[in-house]
Amino acid sequence: MTLLVIGLSHRSAPIDLLERTTLGEDRARTLRSVLATSQQLREVLVVTTCNRTEVYADVVTFHGGVGEISQALADVTEVDAPVLRDHLYVHHEDRAVSHAFSVACGLDSMAIGESQILGQLRSSLRTAQSCDEVGPELNALFQRALRVGKRAHTETELDDVSLSLVSAGLEEAERHVGPLTERSVLVIGAGAMSALSVATLTRSGAAEVIIANRTQAKAEHLARAYAARTVAWEERVAALVSADVVVTCTGASGRIVGRDLAEQVAAARHHRPQAYVDLALPLDVDPSVGEVEGVQVVGLSRLGEIMARDGMVPAQVQQVRDLVVExxxxxxxxxxxxxxxxxxxALRSRARAVVDAELERLDTRTPEMDEATRKQVALTVHRVVEKILHTPTVRVKEMADKDVTGSYAEALHRLFDLDPHTVAAVSAANVEPPVEIGHQDA
Known part of the structure; x- marks a missing residue:
């Protein structure tokens, strides 16, 4: 077994490349189909979110797995392989486990601490399970990752980090347009980050908060919770004209606000200061919108720079990092x-077989032995064997922390002349089927 993860995210690739490699349902399905035919991969699971594309795999050989996964990613995304490889990261064995747990906690997200990643990982696992693409290795890894992610959010105040990101974006916007207490704000989207933005705006006393979303019912549900108002999706252009600040965080694959629309809106506003806070990836707002007169665009890349510059990564992050290490x-x-x-x-099975054979031989040689004595002899022999095997069994638990169980197992093979086929058969018998995870797991 060799655990491997290969992927790219906002940490390794520029945003334009991330957008080109974002996998929709069709391309994700194609990638899984391609990888399923590989002789190098025993198990495979594809994770695709707004800021990452990753493949987790149990591979036959390290180099063979890296080569096949990398080429499959290039083929499916239609990005030249050399270009893609320059931005791919590869984590192997222990580091792959650490990476999976960090991703589940939101530590590797552009919006540190965001909890949506848990649902995305859960969905990826369920898809892989339904297609019979994962087995005991990746099932165990991801179910543990989901529990670690849930623990990070319930035992620490990690969720406050996303609040810091939203606050930083609104502060930047306020510097450009003036106090929010005198300004109108349009929030486009109704997901978790949009809800956090609405809550933050409400607490900060924004003069007006308006919500626009493709699904009107979701917008209205969010608006009722914070006494905001909604506009129909078809009326968003008029809402853009009236808004001094626009916060966007949708799952759209294309731009919500392009350069032409921004220029139209700016002209209708007579180029009064306007700020776009883009919390989405792929981007909702074309970066060139920032070149329009009177308009400022604050995206996740800029917010990450601001938070790093101002030391805004709080103590909660270190708490979660420590939790991940543990x-x-x-x-x-x-x-x-x-x-x-x-x-x-296999060792215990071998011991039982030897004991049974010797007791049977004893029965043959001492037919005059009474039943009570025979039972006592059998019990004594079993006790002797148990005491001899006790120490090797205990040593496994003691040596687990020292990463030497592999050499220990090899020593047992040699010392007790264990049949490798017997060990393999035991391993196969102990393989558990994929376990469906429910809401309680994460």
Whole structure:
């Protein structure tokens, strides 16, 4: 077993490349189909979100797995392989586990701490399970990752980090347009980040908060919670004209506000200062909109720079990083124990077979032995064997923290002359089927 993750995100690739490699349902399905035919991959799971495209796999060989996954990504996204490889990251074994847990916690998201990633990972796992593309390795990894992500959000105040991101964006907008208490704000979208933006605007006393969303019912539900008002999606252009600040965070694959529309809106406003806070990826607002007279655009890249510059990454992040380190260590220890367990099972089976054979031989040679004595002899022999095997069994738990169980298992093979085919059979018998995860897992 070799665990591997290959992908690209906002940390490794420019936004324009991320947009080109974003996988919709059709391309994600195509990628999974291509990878499913690979002889190098035993299990595979594709994760695609607004700011990352990743492939997790249990591969036969490291280099073979990297080569096939990289080429499949290039083929499906139609990005030249050399260009794509310059921005791909590769994590192997322990680092792959750490990366999966960090992603689940939102530590690797552009909006640090965002919780939507949990739902996206859960959806990716369910899809892979339904297509029979994952087995015990990736099922175990992702179910543990989902639990770690949930723990990060329930045991720390990580959710406040997203609030810092929204606050930083609104502060930048306020510097450009003036106090929000005297300004109208349009929020486009009705998801988690949009709700956080509406809540922040309400607390800061924005003069007016308007919500526009493709699904009117969602917009109205959000508006009722914060005494905001809504406009129909078809009326968003008029709403743009009246808004001094526009906050966007949708899942659209194309631009919500392009250069032409921004110029039209700016002209209708007589070029009064207007700010767009774009919290989406792919971007909702074309970067060139910032070149329009009177208009400022603040995107996630800019907000990341601001937060890093001002030291706005709070203590909660370090708490979660420590939690991830703890969880990774525990997961790897359990995994090492699980790896040697088939050897111990084979060892005990071998011992039982030897004991049974010797007791049968004793029965043949001492037919005069009474039943009570025979039972006592059998019990004594079993106790002796159990005591001999006790120490090797205990040592597995002790050595799990030292990452030497592999050499320990090999020593047991040699010392007790265990049949490798028996160990393999035990391993196969211990493989558990994929477990469907419900809402309670994350």
């Amino acid at each position: 969880e990774v260590a525990a997961y790897l220890a359990a995994r090492r124990v699980q790896a040697v367990a088939p050897t111990l099972t």
